[in-house]
Amino acid sequence: MGGDNAPGVEVEGAVAAARRWGVAIILVGDADKVGAELKKHRVDGLTIAIHHASDVVGMHDSASDVIRKKKDCSIRVAFDLVRNGQAQAVVSAGNSGATMAAGMFVLKRIPGIDRPAIATIMPNIKDKTLVLDVGGNVDCKPLHLVQFALMGEVYTRRVLGKERPKVGLLSNGEEESKGNDLTREAHRLLKSASFNYVGYVEGRDIYNGSVDVVVCDGFVGNVVLKVAEGLSEGIFTMLRKEIGSRPLAKIGYLLARPAFQAFRKRVDYSEYGGAPLLGIDGTGVICHGGSSPKAIMNAVRMSRECVVKKVNQTMIAQIQEYCDGQPAAVDASSATQG
Amino acid sequence: MGGDNAPGVEVEGAVAAARRWGVAIILVGDADKVGAELKKHRVDGLTIAIHHASDVVGMHDSASDVIRKKKDCSIRVAFDLVRNGQAQAVVSAGNSGATMAAGMFVLKRIPGIDRPAIATIMPNIKDKTLVLDVGGNVDCKPLHLVQFALMGEVYTRRVLGKERPKVGLLSNGEEESKGNDLTREAHRLLKSASFNYVGYVEGRDIYNGSVDVVVCDGFVGNVVLKVAEGLSEGIFTMLRKEIGSRPLAKIGYLLARPAFQAFRKRVDYSEYGGAPLLGIDGTGVICHGGSSPKAIMNAVRMSRECVVKKVNQTMIAQIQEYCDGQPAAVDASSATQG
Numbered sequence: 001m002g003g004d005n006a007p008g009v010e011v012e013g014a015v016a017a018a019r020r021w022g023v024a025i026i027l028v029g030d031a032d033k034v035g036a037e038l039k040k041h042r043v044d045g046l047t048i049a050i051h052h053a054s055d056v057v058g059m060h061d062s063a064s065d066v067i068r069k070k071k072d073c074s075i076r077v078a079f080d081l082v083r084n085g086q087a088q089a090v091v092s093a094g095n096s097g098a099t100m101a102a103g104m105f106v107l108k109r110i111p112g113i114d115r116p117a118i119a120t121i122m123p124n125i126k127d128k129t130l131v132l133d134v135g136g137n138v139d140c141k142p143l144h145l146v147q148f149a150l151m152g153e154v155y156t157r158r159v160l161g162k163e164r165p166k167v168g169l170l171s172n173g174e175e176e177s178k179g180n181d182l183t184r185e186a187h188r189l190l191k192s193a194s195f196n197y198v199g200y201v202e203g204r205d206i207y208n209g210s211v212d213v214v215v216c217d218g219f220v221g222n223v224v225l226k227v228a229e230g231l232s233e234g235i236f237t238m239l240r241k242e243i244g245s246r247p248l249a250k251i252g253y254l255l256a257r258p259a260f261q262a263f264r265k266r267v268d269y270s271e272y273g274g275a276p277l278l279g280i281d282g283t284g285v286i287c288h289g290g291s292s293p294k295a296i297m298n299a300v301r302m303s304r305e306c307v308v309k310k311v312n313q314t315m316i317a318q319i320q321e322y323c324d325g326q327p328a329a330v331d332a333s334s335a336t337q338g
Numbered sequence: 339m340g341g342d343n344a345p346g347v348e349v350e351g352a353v354a355a356a357r358r359w360g361v362a363i364i365l366v367g368d369a370d371k372v373g374a375e376l377k378k379h380r381v382d383g384l385t386i387a388i389h390h391a392s393d394v395v396g397m398h399d400s401a402s403d404v405i406r407k408k409k410d411c412s413i414r415v416a417f418d419l420v421r422n423g424q425a426q427a428v429v430s431a432g433n434s435g436a437t438m439a440a441g442m443f444v445l446k447r448i449p450g451i452d453r454p455a456i457a458t459i460m461p462n463i464k465d466k467t468l469v470l471d472v473g474g475n476v477d478c479k480p481l482h483l484v485q486f487a488l489m490g491e492v493y494t495r496r497v498l499g500k501e502r503p504k505v506g507l508l509s510n511g512e513e514e515s516k517g518n519d520l521t522r523e524a525h526r527l528l529k530s531a532s533f534n535y536v537g538y539v540e541g542r543d544i545y546n547g548s549v550d551v552v553v554c555d556g557f558v559g560n561v562v563l564k565v566a567e568g569l570s571e572g573i574f575t576m577l578r579k580e581i582g583s584r585p586l587a588k589i590g591y592l593l594a595r596p597a598f599q600a601f602r603k604r605v606d607y608s609e610y611g612g613a614p615l616l617g618i619d620g621t622g623v624i625c626h627g628g629s630s631p632k633a634i635m636n637a638v639r640m641s642r643e644c645v646v647k648k649v650n651q652t653m654i655a656q657i658q659e660y661c662d663g664q665p666a667a668v669d670a671s672s673a674t675q676g
Contacts, residue, residue, distance in 0.1 A: 062515070123572075123576075124572060125572050125575045125576055136510075138510060138516075138517065138518040139518045139519050170561060171557075172474075172476060172556065172557050172560035172561065173560070177400070178476075179476065179557075180476040180477045180555075180557045181477050202561075202564045202568075203560070203561045203562070203563065203564030203565035203566075203567070203568055204564045204565070204567055204568025204571070205568065206565060206568060206569075207565075207568040207569050207571065207572035208568060208571075208572065216561075217518075218510065219509075219510050219517075219518045219521075219558075220557075220558060220561055222510035222511070222540075222541070223508060223510065223540075223541045223554075223558055223561065223562060224541070224561060224565050225541065226541030226542045227541035227542070227544065227545075227562050227565050227566060227569075228541075228565060229541070229542055230540075230541055230542025230543065230544060230545040230546060231544075231545050231565075231566055231570065232569065232573065233542070233545065233546075234461075234462060234545035234546065235570065235573060235601075235605075237463045238463055238601050238604060238605070239597065239598070239601050242598070242600045242601045242604075243594055243597040245597075246594075246596060246597050248593050248594075248596075249593060249594040249595075249596060249597035250594075251590075251593055252589075252590040252591060252592065252593025252594030252595075252597075253594050254590065255586050255587060255590025255593065256581055256584075256586075256587040256588075256590030256591050256594060257587075257590070258584055258586075258587060259577065259580035259581040259583075259584050259587035259590075259591075260577070260580070262580045263577050263580045266576060266580075267573075267576070
């Protein structure tokens with residue numbers, strides 16, 4: 001209910017997902033509104049139910065509202081369904097902070113994870129890179145970054161199908177002497193991880209395909225995400241302007257358009273679906289507020305894959321293995337929540 | 339001497355600057371090599387001298403080498419010339435960490451500045467944005483960010499000619515509730531600044547022209563810079579690939595090429611010259627290692643403008659004004675150097 005164009009887009013995407021991926025869908029929200037949207041679609045042979053929720057978290061509500069005030073808001077009710085075993089995953093295009101808070105409050109964290117993280121998939125020139133955290137973990141401790149690395153590695157291996165993902169820690173240079181207080185200690189801890197930790201990487205490595213997972217705190221991750229969005233938009237705005245002022249270039253653009261469209265498809269977020277919410281004891285995928293039905297459909301696919309490929313179970317085992325390999329002084333519970 | 343193609347490119351750029359901007363040039367470096375390069379150019383009517391320096395700092399030397407070991411390296415000798423009143427500014431395409439270290443060691447900082455910063459000019463859809471620090475100040479205190487804001491504001495006003503530059507603090511969202519420990523305190527301090535502080539800005543604001551100066555610590559600034567470089571390259575690599583695989587699109591590209599070239603010129607770093615090193619008691623401009631002669635020429639223009647427009651004098655007055663307006667508890671000297 002919380003998306004920019006809810007619930008029309010969500011219902012359309014969910015119906016498409018039910019048809020295409022054969023998943024059973026429970027639409028959570030205002031039963032009248034959702035029902036009216038659902039009537040617009042053919043649903044023969046599909047398993048689609050409506051579960052009423054009386055309230056909605058808006059984009060400007062604080063994440064804590066979902067916990068303290070809005071007990072019957074759709075995002076919280078959706079996670080309740082997972083907790084009660086009626087559903088296996090939640091997909092939301094609503095307020096991402098509230099989705100994260102609701103997921104954590106209702107489902108709790110998986111053992112060994114102090115802070116759930118939001119991961120985003122970014123296209124690179126060869127394939128794609130998973131960047132996390134791009135959620136709200138702004139002041140992290142080194143161990144949190146280690147946990148993000150662990151979760152990102154498992155997700156990339158299990159869901160994105162990379163056999164031995166290369167995991168890098170985002171820094172201001174590749175040399176050992178680089179980094180800040182946070183990354184230096186995280187780098188030290190990550191060196192003893194059993195997965196393929198490749199060390200410090202730079203901002204450019206997100207796009208050149210040299211690494212599969214890029215780990216950073218949520219402040220830096222958000223900056224990266226917004227810089228990427230802003231720069232892409234900026235480049236195309238400037239290019240459009242230059243092309244638009246030249247008649248011959250306009251004709252040229254028309255001829256080259258299929259190439260631009262292919263590029264656009266390649267970097268189109270709706271192909272990926274959404275951003276996995278990792279570290280909660282259940283499955284959640286967070287979509288852009290303005291998601292298209294296609295993005296919703298692909299987000300359902302993502303969430304399904306997380307469940308089928310046992311992402312959380314793998315994470316739990318991996319974290320246990322990491323903790324067992326550490327000296328006693330490194331204790332996940334000593335990291336405070338911010 | 340430390341640039342990727344030194345000293346040929348530097349000499350060519352310096353000669354062009356002498357001719358175009360009428361500045362007197364002292365070329366600092368290996369007298370034989372520099373002299374051989376200089377002989378390739380017509381220098382009638384220009385004031386160009388060579389000052390010998392026996393050593394060079396390489397790209398992989400540490401910044402401390404310039405201070406402890408290489409006392410006769412070209413970058414240090416160049417700053418010595420400024421200290422001794424023989425020159426008024428230094429332009430370097432060498433190791434930027436070493437340039438910053440040499441500038442700070444030889445010229446010291448201007449009063450009230452704890453840490454010099456490197457500022458970079460990024461094109462936005464309307465004009466340009468100054469982002470600082472993109473240098474090596476990875477672990478900053480809130481007061482350092484205030485000082486960066488002050489310096490960036492003065493540079494933008496005096497050199498880039500914006501009358502009342504809008505200064506923003508880079509954060510993970512615009513709301514007051516956003517930010518990390520560092521930005522929250524810096525935000526509180528910046529609110530009492532006399533210049534036009536507009537509050538938190540996001541990564542996308544670097545490109546949409548909504549703000550003139552974006553302030554961040556050097557870790558985040560470096561990530562922004564490298565993400566921007568990597569993404570721009572990535573976008574054009576992917577576009578080229580899509581165009582290259584379609585004969586019709588190739589023809590279209592040829593027709594649209596002037597538009598692409600105009601765009602390229604607009605975002606071409608060599609038009610800006612270099613990155614001003616702010617906060618040292620003198621003037622320094624740091625260029626890309628692989629700078630073109632044009633970039634060197636424009637960097638000389640930048641350095642000249644800093645001197646002519648009395649950037650440092652304005653900064654000193656501005657900092658004094660800021661400090662006078664603060665309660666006694668806020669003391670610049672309490673900020674430690676990292």
